[in-house]
Amino acid sequence: MNFAIVGAGFTGAVLAQELAKLGHIITVYDSRNHVAGNCYSERDKETNIMIHKYGPHIFHTDNEKVWSYVNKYGEFLPYTNRVKTTSQGQVYSLPINLHTINQFFSKNI
Ligand SMILES: Cc1cc2nc3c(=O)[nH]c(=O)nc-3n(C[C@H](O)[C@H](O)[C@H](O)COP(=O)(O)OP(=O)(O)OC[C@H]3O[C@@H](n4cnc5c(N)ncnc54)[C@H](O)[C@@H]3O)c2cc1C
Known part of the structure; x- marks a missing residue:
């Protein structure tokens, strides 16, 4: 057919x-x-x-x-999932973890 x-x-x-x-x-x-x-x-x-x-x-x-x-x-x-976001001109890792918090607040917790 x-x-x-x-x-x-x-x-x-x-x-x-x-x-x-x-x-x-x-x-x-x-x-x-x-x-x-x-x-x-x-x-x-x-x-x-x-x-x-x-x-x-x-x-x-x-x-x-x-x-x-x-x-x-x-x-x-x-495929490797690497998600980033930007805030006020800076690049941050997502999902949010301790590293993201350290980056965001310029801390070393
Ligand atoms: C933004 C987005 C992200 C997605 N992400 C994923 C993902 O990460 N993983 C995953 O598994 N799936 C994902 N999907 C779903 C995936 O794209 C669909 O499941 C898959 O493409 C469906 O295949 P299909 O052949 O049924 O339709 P389609 O891929 O839509 O193919 C249909 C084809 O028919 C053609 N067509 C339609 N009507 C006509 C017409 N009248 N005459 C001539 N040609 C025509 C179109 O041009 C098209 O090429 C995503 C879809 C979108 C829109």
Whole structure:
């Protein structure tokens, strides 16, 4: 059978892949000029830093089947959560801990 799939995000990509494996003919349409939907990432031309164009994307799963499936089709980069905030021109660590308090009040507690 012929299938037209609208959207090249995770949903469309998985459907297209699974239907193609069954021998169906698939055409995927997307109004954007790239695949991956809202999970799309690209390198910033100036800094070469990978940016998440539509929002942060951390892949969460504790399902071995899902993890094994997605790893067949893409490479995942390790992620470390380091949150900072600014107040009156100074940079502080978040979540607030003793170090943040020492920084904020210029103390050595
Ligand atoms: C700001 C933000 C942060 C997020 N952070 C995370 C995160 O950290 N971790 C996480 O797991 N998830 C996160 N998500 C959710 C994740 O983006 C979605 O779960 C995932 O993208 C859904 O995939 P999808 O294929 O269903 O839809 P989408 O990724 O939205 O893809 C749909 C595609 O269909 C196309 N499309 C829609 N309508 C048409 C049309 N009529 N014609 C042609 N093309 C069309 C769109 O252009 C798009 O490319 C975040 C989402 C947002 C918005």
